[in-house]
Amino acid sequence: PDNISGKNVTILVHGFAVSRTNLLNDFLPTYTKRLYWVGHPVLPAQIAQGNNKPAYTIGISWKGDHRSFLNDPFFRNNFSLVFAGKIMDGLYFPDDEFKALQSGVPLADLFVRLSANSNQISVIAHSLGNMVVNSALSRPNVQPGMVSKYIMNEAAVAAETFAADFDQRSEYLDSLAATKPYVAPFLEPYRLPFLTAHLAQMGFSTNSAIQDKIWLDQWARISQCPQQPCLSHSTYDAFYFKYPHLFPQGPFDPLAVKDYTVRWQNRRAGFQAPTSDDTLDFGPWQGFFSGNLQKADIYNSFDNGDCPLDHAFTINSLVQAPDRSFLDSFSALDLAFESAYGVIPRPLFAAQDNPDNDDNQLWLTNVPDYPANGIWNPSDSSHMGIHIQWARLAYWYPARSLATGNFPYKTIFTGKSGSGLDENNNTFWIDLTKQGVSGTPCSNDQVYFQVPGPDLSPEDRAAAILAVPGQEFNSIYNATSANVDSHTFMTGKPYWQVWPAFKGFLKRLDTPSQNPDPPDPNRPTP
Numbered sequence: 001p002d003n004i005s006g007k008n009v010t011i012l013v014h015g016f017a018v019s020r021t022n023l024l025n026d027f028l029p030t031y032t033k034r035l036y037w038v039g040h041p042v043l044p045a046q047i048a049q050g051n052n053k054p055a056y057t058i059g060i061s062w063k064g065d066h067r068s069f070l071n072d073p074f075f076r077n078n079f080s081l082v083f084a085g086k087i088m089d090g091l092y093f094p095d096d097e098f099k100a101l102q103s104g105v106p107l108a109d110l111f112v113r114l115s116a117n118s119n120q121i122s123v124i125a126h127s128l129g130n131m132v133v134n135s136a137l138s139r140p141n142v143q144p145g146m147v148s149k150y151i152m153n154e155a156a157v158a159a160e161t162f163a164a165d166f167d168q169r170s171e172y173l174d175s176l177a178a179t180k181p182y183v184a185p186f187l188e189p190y191r192l193p194f195l196t197a198h199l200a201q202m203g204f205s206t207n208s209a210i211q212d213k214i215w216l217d218q219w220a221r222i223s224q225c226p227q228q229p230c231l232s233h234s235t236y237d238a239f240y241f242k243y244p245h246l247f248p249q250g251p252f253d254p255l256a257v258k259d260y261t262v263r264w265q266n267r268r269a270g271f272q273a274p275t276s277d278d279t280l281d282f283g284p285w286q287g288f289f290s291g292n293l294q295k296a297d298i299y300n301s302f303d304n305g306d307c308p309l310d311h312a313f314t315i316n317s318l319v320q321a322p323d324r325s326f327l328d329s330f331s332a333l334d335l336a337f338e339s340a341y342g343v344i345p346r347p348l349f350a351a352q353d354n355p356d357n358d359d360n361q362l363w364l365t366n367v368p369d370y371p372a373n374g375i376w377n378p379s380d381s382s383h384m385g386i387h388i389q390w391a392r393l394a395y396w397y398p399a400r401s402l403a404t405g406n407f408p409y410k411t412i413f414t415g416k417s418g419s420g421l422d423e424n425n426n427t428f429w430i431d432l433t434k435q436g437v438s439g440t441p442c443s444n445d446q447v448y449f450q451v452p453g454p455d456l457s458p459e460d461r462a463a464a465i466l467a468v469p470g471q472e473f474n475s476i477y478n479a480t481s482a483n484v485d486s487h488t489f490m491t492g493k494p495y496w497q498v499w500p501a502f503k504g505f506l507k508r509l510d511t512p513s514q515n516p517d518p519p520d521p522n523r524p525t526p
Contacts, residue, residue, distance in 0.1 A: 001110055005117040007056040008041060008048035010509075013107075015127025016096055016156060019065040028059035030491040031124070037495070038502040039516040040509055050511040051120055058110075062103040062132050063373065064096045093128075093316050094323040098368070098394035100128050102375045104135025108142045115146040122509050123150040123296075127487065130155035130404070135390075137292040138273035144416070147296040151430075151505055154306055154487055156313060157289070158399035162412050164271035164287035166401065167206070175407035182305040184443035184479045191314055194336055197348035198318055198398060202356070204264045204284075214351070215261045221358060223252070232358045236260070239364035243388075245381040246280060255280055260363065279385035284397045293413070297422060299508050300413045301430035301501070302405050307442035308487040309403040311479040321398035322362040324355050334472060337448040356396075366395035424511060430504045432489075442482040445475045 014027045032042050041048045041055035048055055114121055125133045130152045136142060137150075159175070160166040180188055205211040222232045233251075240247045240256040247256040264284060268274055271287025292298065303309075318336070319329040335353055339346045346353075356362040370387050371378055408429035414420040415428050422428065449471040485492045490501060503516060 001113045002117065004056055004114060004119060006053055007044075007119045008051055008053040009056045009058060009114055009119045009121050010035070010040070010042055011058045011060060011110075011121065011123045013060045013062070013123065013125035013129035013132055014064065015125070015129045015154075016064055016093065020061050022065075023059060023061050027126075027491055032057055032059075034491075034495055034498075034502055035505070037516075038499070038506050039514060040506050048120075048510065053120060056119075060107060060129075060132070062107075062129070063099045064103075064128055064132075093312070094320055094394050096128060097131060098390060099373060100131035101135045101390040101394060102373055103132045104137075104139060105375055107132055107136035108139035111136060111142050111146050115143075121147045123147055124153060124505070125150075125155075126153045126490065127405070128156045130157050134161070134289040134292055137295050138289055140275050140277075142295060144295045149299070149509055150296045151299045151301055151508060152404060153301045153432075153490060154303060154309065154405035155300065155403060156309060157404050158285045158317075158401050159404045159407065159409055159412070160286045160399065160401040161289040162287075162293060162404065162409070164290045166286050169411065171407065171409055171411070172401050175402045175409075178304045179310055179402065179406050182307065182441050183310050184441055184475070184482075185446045186443075186448045186475055187311065187314070187479060188441075190336070190340055193340075193348060194318055195314075195398070195400070197336075199400065201349040201351060201354050202263075202322075202398060204400075208265075211264050212262055214354070215263055215363075218358060219257065219261050232361060235361045235364055239361075239367070243370075243384055245278075246384055246388075263363070274386065274389070277383040277386040278381075279389075281385075282389050282392060285393060285399055288393065294416055297415050297428070298413055299428050299430060300404055300409060301432050301504070302408055303486060303489075304406060304433045305442070305483075306403075306405055306487050307483040308480070309406050310442055311482075313399075313403045313406075315476075315480070317399040321396065322356050323366055323395040324362070328355065330472075330476075333448075333476070337472075341448075341451050343451060363392075363396060367391040422508065424507065426507050430501075430508070432501050432504070434500075442486070443475075443478040445478050448472060448475045 012028060012031050014023050018027055035057075036042050042057040044054050044056060046055040047053070111121060123133055133150060133152075134157060137147065159171065163169060163171075166172070176192060183191070203212045203214045222236055225233045237251045240251045240253065247253040247259075250256075259280065259282065266283035266286065268281045268283045268287070270291070271283065272291040273288050274281045315333065319332040324332075332349075332353065332355070335344075335346065335350075336348055338344045339348050339350075367388055368391060370376075370381075370384055372387070372391075376383050408431065410420070410427070410429055413428040415422055420427065449468045452468075490498055495502075506516060
């Protein structure tokens with residue numbers, strides 16, 4: 001990057017489950033060609049009209065492709081690749097979230113080096129690639145203005161991360177209403193009650209008197225068992241002794257107790273990502289990227305009918321936050337629907353079903369050893385705080401909102417000036433629903449499983465019960481695999497179908513921009 005100077009740089013960042021091969025052979029060339037065709041300068045021979053700088057395009061490859069399991073003979077021999085690709089992908093979303101947060105570190109360094117060489121930087125990111133870019137923007141070394149314009153496309157990032165005051169806004173209910181026509185009928189009525197119950201199960205409450213009470217109670221129990229061989233207390237000891245730099249007095253250090261018991265009460269200044277990596281200022285997703293809105297003009301391109309975001313993102317928040325095995329996740333979803341359908345007399349996401357309990361300390365065990373993925377030197381302990389914060393976000397905290405790529409969030413994305421319009425009077429949101437949606441709803445499954453009727457004979461009832469797991473798998477499969485092109489349409493659909501979307505990007509990226517539509521050959525010359 002030190003050789004790139006005085007350029008109009010466009011950076012393209014891929015999303016979830018994209019290999020390096022896919023990046024080089026599909027995502028990067030397709031995006032680059034389509035931007036070129038619509039009129040955005042991408043080649044050094046082109047001069048950007050707004051700043052008279054030669055164009056330059058950079059593609060970013062990050063470790064967002066977890067699918068090495070497809071090479072395992074067990075999966076090749078026992079599951080179809082379709083099943084593995086559609087269903088198993090989702091199991092790795094927390095892992096890739098964590099890697100995306102980490103990948104912001106080298107990308108931030110790239111922003112700094114490009115900016116120092118008088119380059120003007122624009123960024124387009126897809127899906128979970130937006131976690132990479134926002135992590136980079138939130139880094140302390142990235143200053144306002146280093147990135148000029150940034151288009152988020154179908155961002156697989158919880159919307160609450162961009163608003164410290166998300167609790168006081170109406171966007172969550174509005175986003176549920178806007179996406180309702182596209183969500184599978186078996187899931188749509190339960191999105192709000194399921195998430196509300198799951199958040200309560202994990203200790204969240206708007207009532208400060210009971211928020212985090214279950215963790216205070218849990219700590220009180222395990223702290224009464226100070227000697228080995230108490231399994232839960234051993235896990236507690238092992239975690240906090242791993243980080244003597246942060247918890248120098250061992251497991252009963254007041255900071256360690258606070259970390260364990262205060263999980264939902266935000267401790268980050270202004271809710272934003274901390275300005276120091278060596279910090280214990282932790283908290284949930286809310287507001288984590290809100291400071292980015294003052295660092296760059298961020299445009300949110302969204303699709304109400306983005307089926308993977310409508311389904312997989314929602315289900316992940318319900319049964320993989322905290323992260324756990326496929327069978328545990330599947331069982332949690334089963335229990336929720338069995339409770340909702342009245343099959344078992346059990347509250348939704350009952351306290352006794354909490355996956356993080358005395359004997360299964362997910363708050364502690366879901367944090368990878370430092371420094372995961374070799375991002376920092378093991379001898380440099382100054383980044384332990386942000387390492388733990390990222391791990392808790394990716395592996396423990398449920399999202400309390402839909403994905404940003406589902407809804408415009410007009411009151412959040414208003415530009416650095418806060419006016420809601422850029423210098424060309426364009427909004428900071430881009431509605432791509434018509435370009436992206438390919439079916440309404442994404443899946444037509446009416447019920448998660450068919451509840452056996454009370455009037456069935458014993459033999460028929462037994463057969464109906466045996467059929468339930470197959471119905472459940474079908475419901476999940478249909479919901480998570482339906483209309484994937486509603487998420488990847490910018491590169492996956494024929495160019496003429498997404499031409500209006502690329503024109504929308506052009507209007508935001510280039511100042512001034514010409515109308516790229518060719519003249520009508522049937523219209524007489526004036």
